[in-house]
Amino acid sequence: TNIPVLTIDGPSGSGKGTVSRLVAQKLGWHYLDSGALYRAVGVAAGWGDIDLADPSALVRCTFDTAIEFIEDPETRELRVVVNGVDATDELRTETAGAAASAIAAIPEVRAALKDRQRAFRRPPGLVADGRDMGTVIFPDASFKVFLTASADERAERRYKQLKDKGVSVTFDGLLREILARDARDANRAVAPLRPADDAVHIDTTGQGIDEVVQRVLAIVPAR
Numbered sequence: 060t061n062i063p064v065l066t067i068d069g070p071s072g073s074g075k076g077t078v079s080r081l082v083a084q085k086l087g088w089h090y091l092d093s094g095a096l097y098r099a100v101g102v103a104a105g106w107g108d109i110d111l112a113d114p115s116a117l118v119r120c121t122f123d124t125a126i127e128f129i130e131d132p133e134t135r136e137l138r139v140v141v142n143g144v145d146a147t148d149e150l151r152t153e154t155a156g157a158a159a160s161a162i163a164a165i166p167e168v169r170a171a172l173k174d175r176q177r178a179f180r181r182p183p184g185l186v187a188d189g190r191d192m193g194t195v196i197f198p199d200a201s202f203k204v205f206l207t208a209s210a211d212e213r214a215e216r217r218y219k220q221l222k223d224k225g226v227s228v229t230f231d232g233l234l235r236e237i238l239a240r241d242a243r244d245a246n247r248a249v250a251p252l253r254p255a256d257d258a259v260h261i262d263t264t265g266q267g268i269d270e271v272v273q274r275v276l277a278i279v280p281a282r
């Protein structure tokens with residue numbers, strides 16, 4: 060199709076989520092948080108007491124899980140509703156992230172989510188945030204970005220976020236989790252985290268959100 064897509068891929072903590080949402084708002088385009096789909100399936104699996112080591116049960120769970128994104132009209136915050144329940148806060152936990160990462164390694168789960176992700180491509184355009192947006196889901200995207208930041212900086216950002224929310228965590232524990240998740244995402248057989256050949260790399264280490272948003276917007280021609 061000729062509906063423009065801007066893909067923003069990268070590891071957790073690279074600033075992808077915040078940057079993608081702001082860029083989508085600036086462009087007036089739709090926004091896909093693909094990680095939230097994997098997290099939603101992870102959370103639904105937890106609710107259903109499904110074993111994370113049982114791929115066929117997880118594939119069934121993927122097909123059975125209803126996932127809706129609803130924008131709060133006042134705060135513009137995106138709420139994620141899983142099987143009719145607002146699961147936004149639960150989705151953000153490390154437990155949900157770890158479950159998502161385990162589930163995301165199952166090829167049939169990824170295949171089951173492909174069409175759901177592509178359905179977000181609607182006029183006037185889409186900003187798609189994830190790990191394989193530019194490589195697998197939207198290989199024909201007009202604009203591709205790969206965001207990175209040092210592991211230390213990513214752990215530091217997570218640490219601040221969680222501390223602000225009153226969650227007690229240690230920096231070292233977070234750094235270890237981030238490195239473990241990176242390794243799992245980069246080394247899995249299907250859709251490993253890697254930049255598309257035609258992606259523009261942006262290292263966000265030491266950069267503020269606004270600066271990164273401007274750099275991303277600079278690759279989309281003025282419209």
Ligand code: C5P
Binds near residue numbers: 094095156159163
């Ligand atoms: O981006 P986020 O941290 O929400 O993603 C959670 C997990 O879902 C990632 O660690 C990754 O394993 C998986 N994921 C994926 N492909 C995507 C988005 C997320 O495999 N496009």
